[in-house]
Amino acid sequence: MSGSESESIYIRSSAATNGITTLIIGACVAVFGFSIITFLPKLFFLVGVLFVSGSIIAFVMGFYKLREPKYSLEITKKGIVYHHRKGQWRMPWENIQRIDVPRVHKGLEHIDLEMVGFRLKQSEAFLDNISPRLVTHLLMEQRPLVAQIIQSGCETGQCYGDDVIEDTKYKLSDGTLIKGVSAMFANRMRKLQQGLGYDVFLSVNELDRGASEFVTLLRECQESVISKNALTE
Missing domain, CATH: 1.10.287 (Helix Hairpins)
Structure with missing residues (x-):
């Protein structure tokens, strides 16, 4: 860093x-x-x-x-920018509701995933801040997360289905119908939010420290930005 x-x-x-x-x-x-x-x-x-x-x-x-890009993440006064060889996404601080380590149920236990999760206030706004090539990559990369949701909700641990395949149509809150990979990603975000409580995920492989330590860093940055903005208003 x-x-x-x-x-x-x-x-x-x-x-x-x-x-x-x-x-x-x-x-x-x-x-x-x-x-x-x-x-x-x-x-x-x-x-x-x-x-x-x-x-x-x-x-x-x-x-x-x-x-790979020299840096995977850039944390600025405006928000977080994720860099990948297939593109990037941007996440303004004002659109972040919660940052934490996602958990899944396994029997009676809660297991932390090797991820950092972001709960957004307006998840649809994120679709305008991510490159199409990266969307395609993330749809493939997030399949294990969908499998985690399926298995955590299955008592036998051997439940299978077509839940890893997303619908190619999605209606935005303003009634606009979008299609293709953007629609698939919007449906995936909604599914992950319902199953894990977060819209966007970062693997610890993209970080230079553990998930919990990184969550602490981002929370401190967000609180600092919010405090400074409040003083200037």
């Missing part, structure tokens, strides 16, 4: 770090694997192949790490 003259706070995703290191490790493993294949008896051929295969995985991981 780092600050700037504009008093923004930048959060770097833990998943996006060490891209160069991963590539270097992959290169070293590849050299070692090819050395085994080239210089050792054929008895060790499969061992060399395993090392080469591991290096390919490391190269792919390093490549995707380097493609």
